[in-house]
Amino acid sequence: MPRQVLEVTLTADSVAADAALAASGDASAFERLYRAHVNRVHSLVRRMLDADEADDLTQDVFVRAWDKLSTFRGESAFGTWLHRLAVNVVLARRKTLGVERGRFHSAEDPLEGVSGRRETPEISMDFEEALANLPDGARQVFVLHDVEGYRHEEIAQMLGVVPGTSKSQLHHARMALRRYLDR
Amino acid sequence: MNDQWTDRLSEYVDGELANGERGALEAHLATCAACRGAVAELRQVVARARSLEDRAPQTDLWLGVAKRIGAGQVVDIRSRRFSFNVPQLIAACIALVLLSGGGTWVALHKTAVATDTTFTPQADSTKWVPVAIWSGRTDAAIADLQEALRRNESRLDTSTVRVVRENLALIDRAIAQARTALAADSGNAYLNLHLADTMRRKLELLRRINAIASAQS
Amino acid sequence: MLTTIAAAVLATLAPMQGETDTTIAVPAGASLSVNNFGGAIVIHTWTQNRVKVHAEHGSRGSIEASLVGTTLTIKAGSRHGSPSVVDFDITVPAEMALNLSGTYTEIEVSGSKAAITAETVDGSIDVRGGSGNITLNSVQGSVTLADATGRIEVNSINESVELSNISGQIKAETTNGDVTLWGIKSSSVEATTINGDVEYEGTITDAGTYTFTSHNGDIQISIPEGANVTLTVATANGDIDASFPLPFRGTREKHRYTFKLGTGSARMEAESFQGDIELRRPAEMREHQKEKEKDKDHEMEQEEP
Numbered sequence: 001m002p003r004q005v006l007e008v009t010l011t012a013d014s015v016a017a018d019a020a021l022a023a024s025g026d027a028s029a030f031e032r033l034y035r036a037h038v039n040r041v042h043s044l045v046r047r048m049l050d051a052d053e054a055d056d057l058t059q060d061v062f063v064r065a066w067d068k069l070s071t072f073r074g075e076s077a078f079g080t081w082l083h084r085l086a087v088n089v090v091l092a093r094r095k096t097l098g099v100e101r102g103r104f105h106s107a108e109d110p111l112e113g114v115s116g117r118r119e120t121p122e123i124s125m126d127f128e129e130a131l132a133n134l135p136d137g138a139r140q141v142f143v144l145h146d147v148e149g150y151r152h153e154e155i156a157q158m159l160g161v162v163p164g165t166s167k168s169q170l171h172h173a174r175m176a177l178r179r180y181l182d183r
Numbered sequence: 184m185n186d187q188w189t190d191r192l193s194e195y196v197d198g199e200l201a202n203g204e205r206g207a208l209e210a211h212l213a214t215c216a217a218c219r220g221a222v223a224e225l226r227q228v229v230a231r232a233r234s235l236e237d238r239a240p241q242t243d244l245w246l247g248v249a250k251r252i253g254a255g256q257v258v259d260i261r262s263r264r265f266s267f268n269v270p271q272l273i274a275a276c277i278a279l280v281l282l283s284g285g286g287t288w289v290a291l292h293k294t295a296v297a298t299d300t301t302f303t304p305q306a307d308s309t310k311w312v313p314v315a316i317w318s319g320r321t322d323a324a325i326a327d328l329q330e331a332l333r334r335n336e337s338r339l340d341t342s343t344v345r346v347v348r349e350n351l352a353l354i355d356r357a358i359a360q361a362r363t364a365l366a367a368d369s370g371n372a373y374l375n376l377h378l379a380d381t382m383r384r385k386l387e388l389l390r391r392i393n394a395i396a397s398a399q400s
Numbered sequence: 401m402l403t404t405i406a407a408a409v410l411a412t413l414a415p416m417q418g419e420t421d422t423t424i425a426v427p428a429g430a431s432l433s434v435n436n437f438g439g440a441i442v443i444h445t446w447t448q449n450r451v452k453v454h455a456e457h458g459s460r461g462s463i464e465a466s467l468v469g470t471t472l473t474i475k476a477g478s479r480h481g482s483p484s485v486v487d488f489d490i491t492v493p494a495e496m497a498l499n500l501s502g503t504y505t506e507i508e509v510s511g512s513k514a515a516i517t518a519e520t521v522d523g524s525i526d527v528r529g530g531s532g533n534i535t536l537n538s539v540q541g542s543v544t545l546a547d548a549t550g551r552i553e554v555n556s557i558n559e560s561v562e563l564s565n566i567s568g569q570i571k572a573e574t575t576n577g578d579v580t581l582w583g584i585k586s587s588s589v590e591a592t593t594i595n596g597d598v599e600y601e602g603t604i605t606d607a608g609t610y611t612f613t614s615h616n617g618d619i620q621i622s623i624p625e626g627a628n629v630t631l632t633v634a635t636a637n638g639d640i641d642a643s644f645p646l647p648f649r650g651t652r653e654k655h656r657y658t659f660k661l662g663t664g665s666a667r668m669e670a671e672s673f674q675g676d677i678e679l680r681r682p683a684e685m686r687e688h689q690k691e692k693e694k695d696k697d698h699e700m701e702q703e704e705p
Contacts, residue, residue, distance in 0.1 A: 027249065034245055039237040042244075052674075055240055055247075055363070056356055062248045127231055146232035152199075171193035178224040181231060340503075343521055346540050346558045350575045357594050357615040361673060364636050373634040373656040377673055381615065384594065388557065388575065395521060395539065399503070 019078045023069040030069075034062055037079060041086045047131060047143045048090045057093055061086045087148070091158055094140070130180035134173055141166050142173035186211075188218055196225045242363060328389040335396035347392050354385045420455040420463050426472055431514075432492055435475040436502035438485040441518075445494040445511035445529075457486040497532075506541070515550070524559070542577065560596065578617065582689075587666075593617060597675070601685050604629050606665040618675040621668075622685040628662035631679075634671040642679040 015036070021029035041061050046054035065082055072081050131139060140159065144150045145166070152170075156163040188211050194200050195208050212219050336344050361378040368374060426449060434441050439457075446452075451472055455463045461484035462477030476486040485504075492498070494513040506523040509516060515532035518525050524541035527534070530548035537543075542559035545552065550568045554561050560577035563570065567585035572592075579591040584602025590611045591598050597617035604610065604627040612619050618638070623629070633640050634656035646659040656671075670677050680688070 027252065030252070031245060031249070034248060038244065039239045042240045043235075043237040046238075052360060053356065055242065055244055056359055058240060059244050059247045059251065062244075063251045066248075066252045128235065142232070146229050147235055167194060167199075168190065171190060174193055174225050174228045175221070177228050177231075178221075181224070181227050340522065343539060350557050353576055353595055357673065360615075361636075364673075368654065371654055373653070373671065374636065377613075377615075377634075377636075377671065380592075380613065381594070384575065384592075391557075392539070 015078045019069065019072060022066070023072065030062075030066060033078065033082075037082055038062075040079070041082065044083070044086055044143070044148065045090055047128075047147065048087075048140055049093065050132065053093070057089060060093075061089045064089060083148075087144070087158070094136075094159075127177065127180045130177055134176060137161075137165075138169045138173040138176070141169040142177070145170050146174070186215065186218070188215075189221070192218065192221055192225055196222060196229065242366070328386070328393060331393050332389060332396070335393060338396045338399040339392075347388075350388060351385065354381060354388065357381050358385065418457060418459045418461070420453065420457065422465070423450050423452045424465060424467065424472060425450050426467065426493070426496070427470055429495075430467075430470040430472055430493075431497035431499065432490070433471055433473045433499040434488060434490065434501070435473070436486055436488060436500075436505045437476055438502070438504035439476070439487040440489075440506045440508065440523075441500050441502060442487075442489045442507075443498060443500070443509040443512065444489070444491045445496075445513075446491050447494065449493055451493075451496070452491040454489040455486050457484055460484065461486055463488075494529075543574075561593075598672075599685075601682060601689075604666050604668065606663075608666040610666065610668040612668075612670045614672040614675055616674050617672060618678065619670045619672050620678045620680065620685065621670055622682045623661065623679050624682050626662060628665040629668050630658065630660050630664040630666070631668045631670070632656060632658045633677045633679075634669075635673065635675065635677055637674045638672055638676040640677045640679075643681055643684055644679070646679070 015033070018026075018029040018033050022033060038058065042054055042058045045057045045061065049057065061082075065085055068085065072078065131142070134142065137159075141155055144155045144158065145152065150158070152163045152166045155166045159166070161169075188208055191200065191204070191208060195205065200208060212222065332347075339347070358378065358381050361374060361381055365371065365374045365378055428449065432443075432451065453463070453465065453474060457463060457476065463474060463486060464477045465472065465474045467473075474488070474490070476484050492512075494511055496512075497515045498509065498512060498517065500507050500509070500516070500518045501520065502523065503521045504523060505520045507518045507520055507525045507527075509518070509527040510529055512527070512529040513531050515534065516527060516530045517533070517535045518527065519535075519537045520541060521538070522540040523538060525536045525538050525543045527536060527544065527548065528546045530545070530550065532550040534545065534548055534550055534552045534554075536545060536554045538555070538559070539557045540559065541556065542561070543554050543556045544562045545554055545566065546564045548566050548568070552563070552566060552568055553571045554563060554573070556574040556577055558576045559574065560580065561572045561574045562578075562580045563572055563582070563584065564580075565583040566581070569588040570581070570584065570586050571590045572579050572581065573590075574593045574596065576595045577593060578596040578598070579593050580597075580599045581589065581591055582599070582601045584600065586602060587605040587608030589600065589602070589609075591600065592611070592613040594615045595617065596614060598612045598614050598619045600610070600612060600620070601622040604624060606628055610629075612621060623631075623644070631646075636655050640657070647661065670679075
């Protein structure tokens with residue numbers, strides 16, 4: 001019998017309660033937290049890295065969250081805490097990405113156009129696809145700044161660059177993406 | 184369009200230009216339609232970014248998470264219904280282990296062996312030859328190798344350990360991708376073989392590294 | 401048959417200046433075993449029946465040499481239990497079989513006409529020559545073999561594997577790197593990687609078997625005109641592209657297609673889970689290779705400040 005996917009809406013209080021329960025080992029409570037946050041985490045991971053790794057890394061994020069729940073003090077919202085944890089997992093993974101080639105593009109200038117390992121018809125590429133096709137640096141800065149709302153100083157520290165690089169990468173990403181606004 | 188202000192437009196949109204520069208840029212914008220257009224587009228990109236919607240993963244990842252946090256005996260029913268139309272698989276006498284995120288271990292042998300797991304053949308069973316069975320022994324073999332590696336890891340240089348872990352992770356990702364494709368198309372001969380080969384690569388890597396580690400004095 | 405120098409530890413050689421130079425006479429048919437921990441092992445050949453050893457090991461290092469039966473064993477000596485770092489430069493008879501191993505060791509061999517086994521963990525292996533059983537293994541380094549013949553097995557884990565101008569039976573494997581085979585004369589080739597491309601330029605002989613697999617990378621194969629081969633190509637997410645017509649043999653299932661060229665005598669499998677499979681003519685592949693090399697030179701020029 002297939003498992004049913006739980007559709008859950010959580011209030012702030014119930015989130016805090018579930019976090020406390022999960023921290024003491026209640027897996028059902030953790031599953032409720034998972035259901036409520038997985039889409040957000042998965043989308044973040046997918047946009048920062050790529051679709052191929054998103055599933056595995058999303059699981060990594062939640063497993064790590066389970067391990068670290070005892071350190072969650074409830075001072076910020078659980079979602080914020082989980083989100084920052086997800087970003088850290090992505091950044092750690094990113095460090096080892098030099099080892100793996102995968103579908104990465106060497107084009108330093110995203111204004112040269114977005115070209116993937118296989119030629120995809122540019123006409124119908126939508127915004128998210130165009131985002132996925134940006135070079136890593138520009139894409140990650142764009143996701144962290146414009147999608148996730150981090151500041152350049154924070155991003156610079158996260159990615160190990162100077163804020164000036166973060167700003168110029170952001171600009172390049174935005175300039176490349178404006179062709180894909182209407183789709 | 185490529186004047187001296189082009190590269191500063193994003194900072195302008197984000198309100199990061201100092202007063203003097205902002206004034207100068209605004210003066211420029213008054214005369215440059217191209218830059219004005221770009222500023223408008225940049226603002227739209229930012230707005231679009233903020234309105235991006237989250238998407239659910241295509242498969243339910245909870246089982247994998249639950250398994251890893253040890254949340255009871257979670258069994259992925261779907262992964263048991265492998266069926267194969269692979270004369271080559273049988274002819275090659277491949278013995279392998281399929282690692283399922285849901286915690287089900289399946290071993291393929293040349294001849295079907297009865298075990299404690301019942302196998303459900305697919306509806307059109309005339310086409311498919313069910314050879315999937317479950318064997319606790321291969322389960323133990325993989326676990327032994329990974330345990331041995333954990334014990335022996337300290338004999339290896341940290342950079343070697345890191346490289347080995349990265350490559351094991353690489354193989355695991357390949358396995359996961361193959362499994363995902365297989366879940367959508369469980370009878371496909373190529374996908375089954377590819378998964379089998381990738382699994383075997385993992386075993387070989389574990390064996391080889393264990394041999395190297397235990398040879399270090 | 402024992403020689404008159406049987407079971408003799410020739411020396412623990414540790415001159416003060418940090419270098420050792422010595423020459424050891426060896427019987428015909430002798431083999432060499434070098435065991436290093438860190439440092440290089442470089443082998444050259446000559447026509448004399450002697451082994452010339454030059455080792456640089458720093459003033460606290462040493463090397464040990466012993467000839468037992470027909471095996472000459474040279475190792476880095478260890479002082480106070482911890483192995484020293486030694487760079488070996490050894491000249492051997494061309495017919496001397498070689499067994500070279502180390503941990504942080506780069507291994508280089510040139511001019512050998514004998515069997516070679518080379519294993520290292522963190523170091524590259526570069527062999528030119530070799531005949532007979534050739535086995536080269538590295539974990540973190542790349543492995544290159546050229547101008548060899550025999551039964552060949554070449555493995556890396558984290559880097560690429562490159563074979564050129566080889567005849568014989570070939571098995572080439574890595575996990576995180578490309579496998580490149582050029583100028584191959586063989587009727588049995590297996591080349592596989594997980595994260596990398598596979599390239600093959602060589603013969604396709606009747607009744608031969610050829611297997612090329614990758615998970616993430618592209619597979620590019622040269623199919624000479626007139627080759628007789630039953631070719632199965634499979635990919636889950638990639639494209640299949642040929643520079644010539646592929647006569648469809650009639651076996652097709654999702655992701656996998658079989659074609660018969662000529663009499664279909666040889667058997668070839670080209671499979672990549674995510675990458676593309678490209679079938680080219682030899683001249684085309686060589687052109688493409690020249691272009692790639694020109695691009696690389698161009699890139700290198702551009703990088704200079």
